[in-house]
Amino acid sequence: MKVVVFDFDGTLTVKGTNVWREIWYRLGYDVGENSYYKELYNKYMDKEINYKQWCALTCKAFQDRNFNKKILDEIVSSIKVMKGVKELFDELYNKGVEINIVSGNILDAIEYVLKDESKYINEIKANDFVFDDNGNLISINGTDYDYEGKAKYIEKIASRLNISTKDIYYVGNSANDEYVYLSGAKTICINPDETKTDDINVWNTIIEIDDLKDLSHLLK
Numbered sequence: 001m002k003v004v005v006f007d008f009d010g011t012l013t014v015k016g017t018n019v020w021r022e023i024w025y026r027l028g029y030d031v032g033e034n035s036y037y038k039e040l041y042n043k044y045m046d047k048e049i050n051y052k053q054w055c056a057l058t059c060k061a062f063q064d065r066n067f068n069k070k071i072l073d074e075i076v077s078s079i080k081v082m083k084g085v086k087e088l089f090d091e092l093y094n095k096g097v098e099i100n101i102v103s104g105n106i107l108d109a110i111e112y113v114l115k116d117e118s119k120y121i122n123e124i125k126a127n128d129f130v131f132d133d134n135g136n137l138i139s140i141n142g143t144d145y146d147y148e149g150k151a152k153y154i155e156k157i158a159s160r161l162n163i164s165t166k167d168i169y170y171v172g173n174s175a176n177d178e179y180v181y182l183s184g185a186k187t188i189c190i191n192p193d194e195t196k197t198d199d200i201n202v203w204n205t206i207i208e209i210d211d212l213k214d215l216s217h218l219l220k
């Protein structure tokens with residue numbers, strides 16, 4: 001095994017803060033079942049809008065309520081990293097394993113939360129918030145690598161390193177990781193959250209852990 005790709009939310013972090021949902025909420029929007037927030041999610045899932053459109057419409061709603069970097073920083077500071085991340089990354093890194101992160105979260109948030117682990121990480125793919133000098137949101141550059149895109153990302157790594165996708169492990173926890181198996185990567189689900197746990201193809205291994213170091217015997 002040469003590469004491990006990790007999801008971020010609920011995989012490298014303790015299940016809890018949903019940054020996107022929290023922003024909507026902090027800006028005074030309803031986040032219930034009949035909210036615009038949910039409507040956009042459902043439209044994306046029903047393929048009425050694509051990921052970039054989802055991000056653009058979200059950006060507009062955030063701008064309408066003067067969303068800024070300060071609010072993001074406050075939300076991000078409440079995210080709790082999983083126990084054992086540093087130990088696992090250190091072990092993998094010292095074995096020469098490449099560590100990448102592919103997430104539907106926000107680049108600034110991931111970099112902040114994993115600032116002590118940054119030296120171990122080869123690459124992070126996530127959504128990118130662009131702020132002006134005053135911290136006001138200018139745009140949201142949606143990632144190409146969420147949902148189906150996560151499988152595309154695995155294929156991209158395999159082709160860059162000229163290895164088989166079978167030599168790549170993917171560690172995730174939820175519905176937006178369910179496409180990864182289509183790439184051929186080995187999939188491990190930790191602490192499953194709203195994902196298919198009865199399909200051995202989608203998730204090759206499923207485990208409940210509270211210390212990421214417990215993954216180390218599976219990653220070889």
Ligand SMILES: [Mg+2]
Nearest residue numbers: 007009010174
């Ligand atoms: Mg997740």
